[in-house]
Amino acid sequence: AQKITQTQPGMFVQEKEAVTLDCTYDTSDPSYGLFWYKQPSSGEMIFLIYQGSYDQQNATEGRYSLNFQKARKSANLVISASQLGDSAMYFCAMREGLTGNQFYFGTGTSLTVIP
Amino acid sequence: GAVVSQHPSRVICKSGTSVKIECRSLDFQATTMFWYRQFPKQSLMLMATSNEGSKATYEQGVEKDKFLINHASLTLSTLTVTSAHPEDSSFYICSAPSRDRAGEAFFGQGTRLTVV
Numbered sequence: 001a002q003k004i005t006q007t008q009p010g011m012f013v014q015e016k017e018a019v020t021l022d023c024t025y026d027t028s029d030p031s032y033g034l035f036w037y038k039q040p041s042s043g044e045m046i047f048l049i050y051q052g053s054y055d056q057q058n059a060t061e062g063r064y065s066l067n068f069q070k071a072r073k074s075a076n077l078v079i080s081a082s083q084l085g086d087s088a089m090y091f092c093a094m095r096e097g098l099t100g101n102q103f104y105f106g107t108g109t110s111l112t113v114i115p
Numbered sequence: 116g117a118v119v120s121q122h123p124s125r126v127i128c129k130s131g132t133s134v135k136i137e138c139r140s141l142d143f144q145a146t147t148m149f150w151y152r153q154f155p156k157q158s159l160m161l162m163a164t165s166n167e168g169s170k171a172t173y174e175q176g177v178e179k180d181k182f183l184i185n186h187a188s189l190t191l192s193t194l195t196v197t198s199a200h201p202e203d204s205s206f207y208i209c210s211a212p213s214r215d216r217a218g219e220a221f222f223g224q225g226t227r228l229t230v231v
Contacts, residue, residue, distance in 0.1 A: 035220075042224075044224045102164070103149070
């Protein structure tokens with residue numbers, strides 16, 4: 001079974017609008033971390049936001065927020081006020097356990113911001 | 116600024132030759148380094164985990180004799196693609212776990228390998 005599932009291969013959003021990128025995960029470990037990374041065409045992986053499994057509140061980092069629905073095992077990324085520079089691939093990832101270092105990545109969502 | 120520096124960013128090599136990719140952790144010691152491979156428009160696939168001073172752990176299906184990993188110091192891990200073939204052409208990226216931020220991994224800039 002896939003650890004991380006991203007069902008949107010491609011998304012379009014109008015500049016200045018908000019967009020939600022979907023991510024669901026699968027784990028039986030009660031301790032885990034969820035991450036979102038942005039990968040522009042240059043290839044580098046840029047950390048956006050982190051949510052721990054025990055965190056009570058949804059994580060926020062500037063224009064990025066993570067809609068954490070633990071019972072549904074979903075961790076959707078919300079980007080508000082989209083900018084042209086947001087066009088990139090977005091990957092959802094999970095790290096299991098307190099000491100596990102391995103990241104499991106989803107297949108990614110290609111976001112295009114339309115002017 | 117980057118906390119993991121990966122070099123080279125792009126390399127083109129002839130079939131049959133070997134290519135070495137370096138990942139250095141800047142301002143921190145990385146006892147563990149992950150090596151990923153990414154095909155165009157696909158996700159990152161973990162190839163191996165290198166641990167300083169010990170043998171790397173390879174994922175199933177990854178040839179350890181073809182993808183040599185060395186982690187001789189706490190700041191440097193290398194991946195050598197030996198006897199490269201066109202099918203080895205891919206984007207290779209390393210990452211080191213963060214100590215400060217819970218679970219975050221710092222990624223290198225990636226290396227785009229083209230074997231001709």
